Amino acid sequence: MKRYSVFAIAREALRYHQGWEKAWASPAPKSSYDAIIIGAGGHGLATAYYLGKNYGITNVAILEKGWLGGGNTGRNTTIIRSNYLQDPSAAIYNKALSLYEDLSQDLNYNVMFSPRGLLMLAQTHHEVRGYLRTVHANNLQGVKTEWIGPEKVKELVPIINIDGPRYPVLGALYQARGGTARHDAVAWGYARACSAMGMDIIQQCEVTGVRSENGQVTGVETTKGFIGTKKLGIVVAGHSGQVADMAGFRLPVESLALQALVSEPIKPCMDVVVMANTVHGYMSQSDKGEMVIGGGTDGFNNFTQRGSFHHIEETLRALVETFPMISRLKMLRQWGGIVDMTGDRSPIISKTPLGNCFINCGWGTGGFKAIPGSGWAMAELMAKGEPGPLAAEFNMWRFREGQFIDESVAAGVAH
Amino acid sequence: MLILECPYCGVKAEETELSPGGEAHLKRFGPGSTGEEFEAYMFARKNPKGVHFERWRHAYGCGKWFLAARCTATLEVFGTYSAQTTEPPAEIVEKIKAKRPDWKGTK
Numbered sequence: 143m144k145r146y147s148v149f150a151i152a153r154e155a156l157r158y159h160q161g162w163e164k165a166w167a168s169p170a171p172k173s174s175y176d177a178i179i180i181g182a183g184g185h186g187l188a189t190a191y192y193l194g195k196n197y198g199i200t201n202v203a204i205l206e207k208g209w210l211g212g213g214n215t216g217r218n219t220t221i222i223r224s225n226y227l228q229d230p231s232a233a234i235y236n237k238a239l240s241l242y243e244d245l246s247q248d249l250n251y252n253v254m255f256s257p258r259g260l261l262m263l264a265q266t267h268h269e270v271r272g273y274l275r276t277v278h279a280n281n282l283q284g285v286k287t288e289w290i291g292p293e294k295v296k297e298l299v300p301i302i303n304i305d306g307p308r309y310p311v312l313g314a315l316y317q318a319r320g321g322t323a324r325h326d327a328v329a330w331g332y333a334r335a336c337s338a339m340g341m342d343i344i345q346q347c348e349v350t351g352v353r354s355e356n357g358q359v360t361g362v363e364t365t366k367g368f369i370g371t372k373k374l375g376i377v378v379a380g381h382s383g384q385v386a387d388m389a390g391f392r393l394p395v396e397s398l399a400l401q402a403l404v405s406e407p408i409k410p411c412m413d414v415v416v417m418a419n420t421v422h423g424y425m426s427q428s429d430k431g432e433m434v435i436g437g438g439t440d441g442f443n444n445f446t447q448r449g450s451f452h453h454i455e456e457t458l459r460a461l462v463e464t465f466p467m468i469s470r471l472k473m474l475r476q477w478g479g480i481v482d483m484t485g486d487r488s489p490i491i492s493k494t495p496l497g498n499c500f501i502n503c504g505w506g507t508g509g510f511k512a513i514p515g516s517g518w519a520m521a522e523l524m525a526k527g528e529p530g531p532l533a534a535e536f537n538m539w540r541f542r543e544g545q546f547i548d549e550s551v552a553a554g555v556a557h
Numbered sequence: 558m559l560i561l562e563c564p565y566c567g568v569k570a571e572e573t574e575l576s577p578g579g580e581a582h583l584k585r586f587g588p589g590s591t592g593e594e595f596e597a598y599m600f601a602r603k604n605p606k607g608v609h610f611e612r613w614r615h616a617y618g619c620g621k622w623f624l625a626a627r628c629t630a631t632l633e634v635f636g637t638y639s640a641q642t643t644e645p646p647a648e649i650v651e652k653i654k655a656k657r658p659d660w661k662g663t664k
Binding site for chain 2: 381383384392393394395396397441442443444445446450451452484485541542543
């Protein structure tokens with residue numbers, strides 16, 4: 143693989159850009175691998191990348207039923223933050239944030255990480271107390287966040303209305319290191335790096351069955367035939383329950399639709415990410431100038447990748463109240479993704495009833511921000527067969543034991 | 558837009574009039590049950606891609622809980638029925654089998 147650099151751009155400029163290679167290869171599957179990862183989204187590709195980089199395991203296939211990064215990785219609102227209340231969450235999301243900070247250099251691929259700062263507005267007294275608690279917890283966890291008053295909020299976000307009649311802005315939890323990244327580029331960058339290590343990324347290859355003997359996975363049935371493997375990682379977000387069913391176990395997960403939308407592009411007006419959890423909407427401005435908007439999930443199980451229009455209406459109503467100037471913006475596109483929600487709204491990175499099968503799922507509505515940390519922890523689990531400190535508490539048996547990592551209570555909403 | 562007919566008041570209610578209540582026909586466990594039983598009752602969910610049975614409440618109507626049979630892969634509704642049941646009634650099962658011949662049943 144030729145490295146991307148300023149010299150490469152200069153060289154290609156002199157020959158009509160004819161020399162750029164394909165970023166990743168699309169080989170036919172081999173008959174068996176040391177490890178197979180199901181799902182070539184951000185989490186699956188990051189798992190493969192750190193398996194190669196940290197543990198030297200490169201005889202790996204990543205199977206994808208659609209196209210690379212075409213699921214939730216390409217459908218989210220690209221927010222990155224690590225201001226979580228519970229210690230295990232703060233640890234893994236902060237690991238992810240730290241890896242995002244130099245991911246472009248590490249992958250030799252510009253993921254356009256933009257640490258522009260992130261605000262979570264407090265609009266009720268309950269929220270003020272909650273976020274003050276989170277700030278204290280973050281300081282103990284070594285995650286730098288701060289509590290700021292309404293004047294500082296107005297200074298950071300001039301377009302905000304801080305004295306709305308229903309929900310005035312009483313302050314905000316501010317993480318200056320938070321921000322956004324280009325979601326497609328994260329998938330493409332990891333894919334290119336995996337392909338360069340000799341891994342096979344096999345798109346349009348749906349897993350239809352998991353074959354096992356004596357409690358050990360021997361391989362997977364796919365639409366491109368049987369592929370043998372010594373280890374299996376299931377990293378498929380919304381369809382985790384379906385793949386787990388093929389492997390013969392059940393997950394504490396339900397799949398719901400989460401929608402997002404973008405406006406027409408406008409001139410730069412907001413250079414931070416703003417989340418408002420009481421009214422439930424969040425917004426940032428993309429590099430193209432579109433306002434990128436998200437809200438809450440739909441209420442019922444759904445696999446269709448489209449949601450109900452009234453949720454869009456509720457999200458926009460909340461945001462128009464918070465940012466009156468967006469009231470006449472035209473919305474350009476709207477889409478949905480299928481998110482896998484667990485009972486405590488925290489992910490699962492876990493061993494399974496099958497000895498050499500591992501699962502990474504349950505990221506719910508907040509998986510994009512975790513991609514590098516999730517891949518790092520999942521790679522450690524798959525390479526060693528035992529979870530490291532980042533993954534240990536995210537095992538799938540915590541629901542039986544009552545050892546929840548209860549971010550749903552901490553955030554007041556899904557996050 | 559999801560539209561469900563309330564089996565109590567007969568109103569064809571659209572989604573904003575209804576509150577979703579999760580999987581139907583769960584087996585409940587109380588004091589003295591094992592960890593596995595509590596986990597099954599409170600957290601383990603079928604989450605099928607296809608035929609699903611759910612609890613709904615006619616929140617901005619008669620206020621009553623009822624059950625619905627629905628397809629999560631297409632959003633098609635097979636029918637609604639009373640909440641005072643422990644399994645889907647025969648006519649609902651017939652409707653589902655007519656439209657989904659390869660449906661494996663409620664398990």
